Amino acid sequence: MALIAIRDLTRIYELDAGRVVALDRVSLDIEDGELIAVMGPSGSGKSTLMNLIGCLDRPTTGAYRLRGVAVETLSANGLAALRNREIGFVFQQFNLLPRMDALGNVELPMVYAGIDRRRRREKALAALGRVGLAERAHHRPMQLSGGQQQRVAIARALVNAPSLLLADEPTGALDSRTAIDILALFQELNREGVTVVLVTHDADVARHARRVVRFRDGRIVDDLRQAPLDARDAVHARIAEAAE
Amino acid sequence: MRVTEAVRAALSAIGANALRSLLTMLGIVIGVAAVIAMVAIGSGARDLVDRQIRSLGANLVVVTAGNVTQGGARLGAGAASTLTDEDAAAIKREIEGVVAAAPFVQGRAQVVWGGNNWNTTVFGVDLDWSVAREWEVEQGRSFDPEELRRGEIVALVGRTVVQRLFGDEDPLGETLRVKNVPFRIIGVMAPKGQSAIGQDQDDVVFVPLDAGKRRVVGRNFAKDRSVGAIFVKFASEDDILPGIERISGLLRQRHRLGVDREDDFAIRNLTELVNTAGAAARTLSLLLAAVAGVSLLVGGIGIMNIMLVSVTERTREIGLRLAVGARPRDILAQFLIEATTLAAMGGAIGVAVGVGAALAVARMAGWPSLVAPEAIAVAVLFSGLVGVFFGFYPAQRAARMDPIEALRRE
Numbered sequence: 001m002a003l004i005a006i007r008d009l010t011r012i013y014e015l016d017a018g019r020v021v022a023l024d025r026v027s028l029d030i031e032d033g034e035l036i037a038v039m040g041p042s043g044s045g046k047s048t049l050m051n052l053i054g055c056l057d058r059p060t061t062g063a064y065r066l067r068g069v070a071v072e073t074l075s076a077n078g079l080a081a082l083r084n085r086e087i088g089f090v091f092q093q094f095n096l097l098p099r100m101d102a103l104g105n106v107e108l109p110m111v112y113a114g115i116d117r118r119r120r121r122e123k124a125l126a127a128l129g130r131v132g133l134a135e136r137a138h139h140r141p142m143q144l145s146g147g148q149q150q151r152v153a154i155a156r157a158l159v160n161a162p163s164l165l166l167a168d169e170p171t172g173a174l175d176s177r178t179a180i181d182i183l184a185l186f187q188e189l190n191r192e193g194v195t196v197v198l199v200t201h202d203a204d205v206a207r208h209a210r211r212v213v214r215f216r217d218g219r220i221v222d223d224l225r226q227a228p229l230d231a232r233d234a235v236h237a238r239i240a241e242a243a244e
Numbered sequence: 245m246r247v248t249e250a251v252r253a254a255l256s257a258i259g260a261n262a263l264r265s266l267l268t269m270l271g272i273v274i275g276v277a278a279v280i281a282m283v284a285i286g287s288g289a290r291d292l293v294d295r296q297i298r299s300l301g302a303n304l305v306v307v308t309a310g311n312v313t314q315g316g317a318r319l320g321a322g323a324a325s326t327l328t329d330e331d332a333a334a335i336k337r338e339i340e341g342v343v344a345a346a347p348f349v350q351g352r353a354q355v356v357w358g359g360n361n362w363n364t365t366v367f368g369v370d371l372d373w374s375v376a377r378e379w380e381v382e383q384g385r386s387f388d389p390e391e392l393r394r395g396e397i398v399a400l401v402g403r404t405v406v407q408r409l410f411g412d413e414d415p416l417g418e419t420l421r422v423k424n425v426p427f428r429i430i431g432v433m434a435p436k437g438q439s440a441i442g443q444d445q446d447d448v449v450f451v452p453l454d455a456g457k458r459r460v461v462g463r464n465f466a467k468d469r470s471v472g473a474i475f476v477k478f479a480s481e482d483d484i485l486p487g488i489e490r491i492s493g494l495l496r497q498r499h500r501l502g503v504d505r506e507d508d509f510a511i512r513n514l515t516e517l518v519n520t521a522g523a524a525a526r527t528l529s530l531l532l533a534a535v536a537g538v539s540l541l542v543g544g545i546g547i548m549n550i551m552l553v554s555v556t557e558r559t560r561e562i563g564l565r566l567a568v569g570a571r572p573r574d575i576l577a578q579f580l581i582e583a584t585t586l587a588a589m590g591g592a593i594g595v596a597v598g599v600g601a602a603l604a605v606a607r608m609a610g611w612p613s614l615v616a617p618e619a620i621a622v623a624v625l626f627s628g629l630v631g632v633f634f635g636f637y638p639a640q641r642a643a644r645m646d647p648i649e650a651l652r653r654e
Contacts, residue, residue: 095560
């Protein structure tokens, strides 16, 4: 069974200016362990798809099964529980809470999962270790660089061991070198078995995925598998360059 | 999310805007402080009035002689002895609701025991006195009817007189010389403390009415049966006003005063007098209640306002929390608990200020400071409720946010 099974998913917005068909009868399957990029210009429907996959929104028509759960039938509380358990969000603007240190931010999803403080702390430290920031656990977001903040956000997304990471332009606010580091991290997590969905308009980012789904005008225009660029190569090249 | 968790998060949010939070709390602080002070001042004043009424004797009026016109000159109260013990007996017999009518005479005299002497007030009283004034003999015994009838020279002494003359020695059976008349002390009165106007009520000697008239006060009591004044005690407060009317009628009739003649006596309602003193405190108490009500309302609106600002400021935080799995009711609870914590902190500060104010007022006014623990509990609880009530709308706004919109907001 596919992790994500989407059939004829349609999302229509009723705006003052009229009806906008943001997503038009889209069907898509995503398997466990994939690293997939969802591409397209703004207004192509990729953000709408991301909101639907992320259980933040419900389709107008069509069906969406996430691990066999019919998402379109769930209540707001059911969606919240599903987001908590199955989805790890990574945003362009990191969205860390400024008053909390890195550890507190990573603990946040577990607060809503009802995990006790001690276990939360352990798991959050482990997640920070996984993104290479264990020693920054007590830094506040303001005291971290952009790349470090995004790593904290990725740790937060990972901490409940979700079925997939849903990353919305995760490198959009980062310089190119840091962006490569973050992509390398996604690839590493994917090798460890984490399913990653990258939503991006940036072809350079999409080249690091093994599968690229392209959107235009609310429809899928192509769905290709490719040999991805390995972000480690760029990282190594940079290190070699610096050594010379 | 657990409540302790939410309270911790609330404290962190409140601490992040410490000054703003403090200013927001101010209304609640003033409101709660006013409630605490109001209750304390109100009950302190009530207690004071109660004590004064107790020390005076409840439901008491005093009928004084006087107001005689001689050759066109109106002489004041007490100028003539127009009241008699028969008037007292008539009042007790004929006026409804009268429990006791105690005629008495009063004068100052030098009293001597051994080498010590002291100037004090001497009352000539009869048996009704202790009923009217609710004043018991603490040590020894009171007068017996025979002694009173014969006007024997025995005396009851107040606590202060005992201290001044006898020190630590037992006054019972000793001979006290009052204006050189040897009175045998048969009892010591229970202490009464200060009167409403600050007089030491225990600085006193009681003698039988007859002995007092003939041997101590003497003046103006030419007529054998005349007395200085009469304390009249009613069974209940409701009897007092109609009773005064009837006493007035009875005395005018007994004194054969025609319609064109002024009263040759005066009746004063002593309970009323004390209640008047308490009324000022009650007014203050009411004023504070009004301040408290308005402050709590304004404070609540302040909290609502700041919570609305906070919800708007933290739109992205709300979106993020929703995205990582917060249910709408978690968000509702978070902001509700934040508002409630804010209000309860204001309440706690208010309690501290209120208790301080109550103690200060009590000290200045010489009242017992009665800060009721229940009042504190109620005030804190109430401020918490203000937080819940005024926090609900902002919290609901937060809970109803669309996570997509909220995350997109700058």
